[in-house]
Amino acid sequence: MALTVRQVDAAKPKDKPYKLGDSGGLYLYVAPTGLKSWRANYQQAGRQRTRTYGRYPDMSLAQARAVHSVAKGGETVAAVPTFRAVAGQWLAAKLPSLSNHKHKIQVQSTLERFAYPAIGDIPIDQIKRTALAAIVQAAQEGGRIETAHRVAGRITAVFDYAQDLGIIEHHGASGLVRVLQPRKVRRPMVSIPPEETGRLMVLIDDYDEPVTRLGLQLLALTFVRVGELRGMRWDELREDGAVWVVPAERMKLRLPHVVPLSRQARAVIEQLRLLSGDGDLVMESPVRRGHPLSENTFLFALYRLGYRGRMTAHGFRSLASTVLNERSGFDRDVIERQLAHRETDAVRAAYNRAQYLDQRRQLMQWWADRLDQQREAHRRATG
Missing domain, CATH: 3.30.160.390 (Integrase, DNA-binding domain)
Structure with missing residues (x-):
């Protein structure tokens, strides 16, 4: 029954x-x-x-029956199922665990676009490694190296799944990336060492263009991504200006991000209000009204201050992460949440989004106070 x-x-x-x-x-x-x-x-x-x-x-009753049917070669499935059939069951098991809808579509479309036309209807135990190598090499044509690596990884995952179910004893999909060009190595964000923070803050304080100066100060105080700050709007401020909520569409992970604002950050924002408070944007360009500062404004300002190759606008995130993790005493989960990094545990991520807010307020104030201390220490040292 x-x-x-x-x-x-x-x-x-x-x-x-x-x-x-x-x-x-x-x-x-x-x-x-x-x-x-x-x-x-x-x-x-x-x-x-x-x-x-x-x-x-995680796997429903219906999904379990479908996977079992593939594994035992049921009446509706060939004795050795096709790549498309096994991939369909792998997707049924894999996709529910992905919380990001865009990622789900990408995983499925990768197989539909690159794998199914060539091997979709071939029994999975008859697919040769040469055919798989040809698929992933074709995927990287036109410089799509990252895409090709994803294709290779997903094809290999389907074959691993078939092997785990006992449909095949072995396969030739392992190590497919060996036939591809290597992925581009992402260089870490260029950032000054923590002991140089005071000098940089003093130089920023003396920068001649006011919106750029205040923007750099706010970037240092909040250590958000540049795109998140450039698009900052007045209606995103909450709790009488004590909290800034960055909407999901401007966040890398497509989740809203809460930024508690320190006393110093709020003071900077009030100065910006005098310059651009009549519009919608906090970081309004002084050249193009109604538009945010250009993408490279902060980077070029750092060049002018003598930091070419030594500090970038994104480098404030690296600087804050280093100091907070090594010297602040705050829990790592609190720091990671304020940096808006992805949690490896989806349940913990959902829980923590509503948690740590009090600790994060303390963290942001600690960081702002530390920037002030470093700034004053440099001024005293240079007389």
């Missing part, structure tokens, strides 16, 4: 593990810890073995 979703949901842990059977040999394994997983037994070389397809509820 086939299981129902209600029965699966209602299955409670017992002192010993137990099974709830579904049709076709599929069963739900319920551990004493409460963990539920989809499994099936099969024979290989005269011995009974067990396949584990995935955990519930």
